[in-house]
Amino acid sequence: MRSRSVGAFVALLLVLTACAGTADTPAASDGSSSVSRPASFPQAITDDDGEQVTIPAVPQRIVTFAPSMTETLFALGVGDRVVGVSGKYDDYPAAAKDIQEVGGAGDFGVDPNIEEVVSLQPDLFLTIAGGDQWKQRLRDLDIPVVTLDATDFPDLLDDIRTVGDLTGASEAADALTADMRERADDVAASVEEAGGAVTCFFEVYYPPLTTLGPDTYIFDLLERAGCNPVTASAKSDYPTWSVEKLVAESPDVYLTTPESAKSIQAVAARPGFDAITAATSGRVLLVNSDLVTRAGPRAIDGLEELAAALHPEA
Secondary structure, three states: OHHHHHHHHHHHHHHHHOOOOOOOOOEOOOOOEOOOOOOOOOEEEEOOOOOEEEEOOOOOOEEEOOHHHHHHHHHOOOHHHEEEEOOOOOOOOHHHHHOOEOEEEOOOOOEEOHHHHHHOOOOEEEEOOOOHHHHHHHHHOOOOEEEOOOOOHHHHHHHHHHHHHHOOOHHHHHHHHHHHHHHHHHHHHHHHHOOOOEEEEEOOEOOOOEOOOOOOHHHHHHHHOOEEEOOOOOOOOOOEOOHHHHHHHOOOEEEEOOOOOOOHHHHHOOOOHHHOHHHHOOOEEEOOHHHHHOOOOOHHHHHHHHHHHHOOOO
């Protein structure tokens, strides 16, 4: 049962964290485009599953299958075209709560209901990594499925621009990502002024104690906020971690979310946690999971909040 609950939580985390992709437009390493990209159709891309997808005209009926994608479309000014969302976690902005939910199928309840999706007659379905079987079912029904997945912050900026291209909102995407990039530069400058990075540990789930590996989007966000995660040696994206190893690593700051820990006091009261430096020094912090785990427009808010928590002196 515990193994199943961990699997469900990680599956849910993957739903919450994804929103990005790769387009066939030249891009600089910081996520900015090297050329102006007016919206033009048809739009052809190779998505993060390696699938070649062509969008013949500006999509008018879009189904999103990650809260971050929903947020991105609303931020780009095309939220009124979203006719279906993954589920109850598609809760920002408030208007998203009124859109029909199409999730709830599969072993963990995080797959789409194919019949409901088909009934919405989407001309674009934006989704995330995984679910190869149901994706193929949708493709077989002539529904354009685009799989997108941000691996780090620059990739996220590039991917928001991709979503803008796919939906005919390139100019809005350019303006949004320029603002996000400028704010991220300000964070980097503040972290440097504060004396550089501190060590930290990010809790994804407990129990068992589960954390992040170096190839995840959140890990990159932590580093940009001025944190050196002590889990840099992890060999998987969401590894379990022993309390003994955590004590030996002695992170300066311990980060978790209200979904994993009810309170700071609850974390400190766990067996063995009284020997962790962050706990004894009062630097166990709860962070807003919506801002940190969702790779979407509000990620810059999450980056700023993480930096402020890690470096209050700045």
